[in-house]
Amino acid sequence: MKAPERILIIRLSSLGDILHTLPAFQDLRRAFPRAHIGWLAEKRSAFLLSAVPGIDALHVIDTRPLRRAPWSLPAWRTLRRTLGAVRGESYDLCLDFQGLLKTGVLSRLSGAGRRLGFSAAMVREKPAHWFYSKALEPTGEVRHVVRLNRMLAAMTGAAETLEKVVLEEGQTDRQAIDSRLAAEQLSRFAVINPGGGWPTKRWPAKLYGRLAERIITKLDLPVVVTTGPGEEGMYEEMAAQCGSRKPVHFHVPFLQLIPLLRRARLMIGGDTGPFHLACALETPVVGIFGPTSTERNGPWTDRDKTVGLLLPCSPCYGRTCPTQNECMDIPVDDVFDAVLRRIENTDELRQMD
Numbered sequence: 245m246k247a248p249e250r251i252l253i254i255r256l257s258s259l260g261d262i263l264h265t266l267p268a269f270q271d272l273r274r275a276f277p278r279a280h281i282g283w284l285a286e287k288r289s290a291f292l293l294s295a296v297p298g299i300d301a302l303h304v305i306d307t308r309p310l311r312r313a314p315w316s317l318p319a320w321r322t323l324r325r326t327l328g329a330v331r332g333e334s335y336d337l338c339l340d341f342q343g344l345l346k347t348g349v350l351s352r353l354s355g356a357g358r359r360l361g362f363s364a365a366m367v368r369e370k371p372a373h374w375f376y377s378k379a380l381e382p383t384g385e386v387r388h389v390v391r392l393n394r395m396l397a398a399m400t401g402a403a404e405t406l407e408k409v410v411l412e413e414g415q416t417d418r419q420a421i422d423s424r425l426a427a428e429q430l431s432r433f434a435v436i437n438p439g440g441g442w443p444t445k446r447w448p449a450k451l452y453g454r455l456a457e458r459i460i461t462k463l464d465l466p467v468v469v470t471t472g473p474g475e476e477g478m479y480e481e482m483a484a485q486c487g488s489r490k491p492v493h494f495h496v497p498f499l500q501l502i503p504l505l506r507r508a509r510l511m512i513g514g515d516t517g518p519f520h521l522a523c524a525l526e527t528p529v530v531g532i533f534g535p536t537s538t539e540r541n542g543p544w545t546d547r548d549k550t551v552g553l554l555l556p557c558s559p560c561y562g563r564t565c566p567t568q569n570e571c572m573d574i575p576v577d578d579v580f581d582a583v584l585r586r587i588e589n590t591d592e593l594r595q596m597d
Contacts, residue, residue, distance in 0.1 A: 248337035248400060250280045252330065252354050255341040256305065257289040258441065259498065259517030260541075263524050264389045265341045266296065266409045268397035272339075273298045275402035282333055284350065295411045295499060303330050307346065331355040337400065340376065341393055343367030348375035360399050362392070386539045409524040413503045421496070421503040428492050433466040434459055434583075435505060435522075436491065437513035438482065439475040442563045445514045447532045447572050447579075449478040453485030454576045455512070459583065460489045465509065467491035470501060470518060510586065512579070515541050523548070530582045534571035535560050549582040 251272060255265045262285065272281060282301035283293055290304045305326050309319035331354065338356035340347045343366065351359045352375040361367065361376040373379050380396050387395075394404050425431070438452045456467040469479050469491045479493045494504065501518055502525065505511055511522035512530045522529050523544040531542055533552040537559040542550050552558075553571050565571075 247276060248279055248358070250333060250335045250337070251276065251282070251400075252303075252333070252335040252338040252351075252356055253281065253283045253341065254338065254347050254351055254354075256284065256286040256307075256344075256347060259289055259292055260515070260520040261342070261389075262289055262292055263409075263517070263520045265393050266411075266524060267390055267404075268339075268341065268393040268402075269296070269298070270407055270409065271394055271397045271402040271405055272400065274405045274407070275400070280333070282330070282335065284330060284354075292498065295414070295502060297410055297412060301333060305350075327353050339396060339400075340372070341396060343369065343372050345369040345371045348372030351375050360396060362396065366392070386537065388542070388544070389540055390544055408526060411502050411521075411524060413506075414499060417497075417500045418503045421500055421507070424494060424496075425504075425507065428466075430466055430468070430492070432509050433468050433492075433507075434510040434512065435468050435470055435508045435527075436482075437470045437511070437516065437518040438478045439472050439518075440514045440516040442535070444535045444562055444565050444569055444572070445516060445533075447514060447534075447574060449481035450485055451574075451576055451579075452478075452512075453482035455579055455583075456482055456491045457486045457489075458576070458580050460486065460491065462580075463583075463587075468494050468504070468508070470494050470496060470504070472498070510583065512583065520544075528586050530579065530586050532572075532574060532579060534569065534574075535562050535565070547586075549586045551579050551582045 255262055280300045282303055283299050284303045285293060287304050287306040293299055293302055309316055335354055335356040338351045338354045338359045340351045340361040343362045359376045360378055363379040363381045364370045364373045365382045367373055436452055436456055438449050440446045459465050459467055469482055471479055483490045501521055505522045505525050505527045508527050510528045513519040514532050515536045529543050529548045531550040533550050538550040551574055555571050558571055
């Protein structure tokens, strides 16, 4: 394949999936240092890419108005302007890392002559592959999504790099976290993120609370609980399980999690954006998994640990569950044991002694 000069990446959302695409982006950036690389992302997720160096053009699209009102002329005009800006960049190569019908269509409308994506057996919506000029075929093995994305990037001739994912801290975000940690007199701590985009991915908050109580009392390690919009009640439910030594609550914007997680000894959470941010930053993690596959969506390295229940329906990738979410009936003992095993694999235990 001829070395591309202008590359468009399509990965609209979500935050975790954008993070999963960053290693592939860095492979492309290293392989084609002089190429102009743009990224097409949804408005609600595009802010994350402001922390990623090396993106030459960020194209922001908002598909929600069209989904709500497909007949809306203003929404169609906005979409037309966005696509006009994309086509104005004269991309010669487009990579669709999402595999939806709409992203396949967007790859075609980008004007790029070469369009790469996943095969019909691998995309989430099979018609997406109709719009690619070349598709990545399945290997017959279950692979982590980070690996699959890098395989797609490798179709351009980009080799995998050994570099860490680069995410920049904003000065204001760093100062805000430093100030919060200083106010709480925290220098070493674990982070628990109890939330999740799907209800089926959430381990019960009261169990997170019992886990936090064990980490605080048995390991003498303070716990910071992070929550997103509308999740504040989860902290209250957790704190009710913790007696006199309660975890600290940080209700912070997503980008402030970058400096916070860089300073954390350990992060515990489900299959959601903050968890994958910790993986990208190489913060030690313990993942609590239910409806999604740990092989495909779990931690990025073998050093990290996951806990889950293997049921006949696993993994179902369901956002609702007819069995009252039995796959998340994971005992606190199992998760705490995973915490101990993850700590033993690092220098953290010696630092606590």
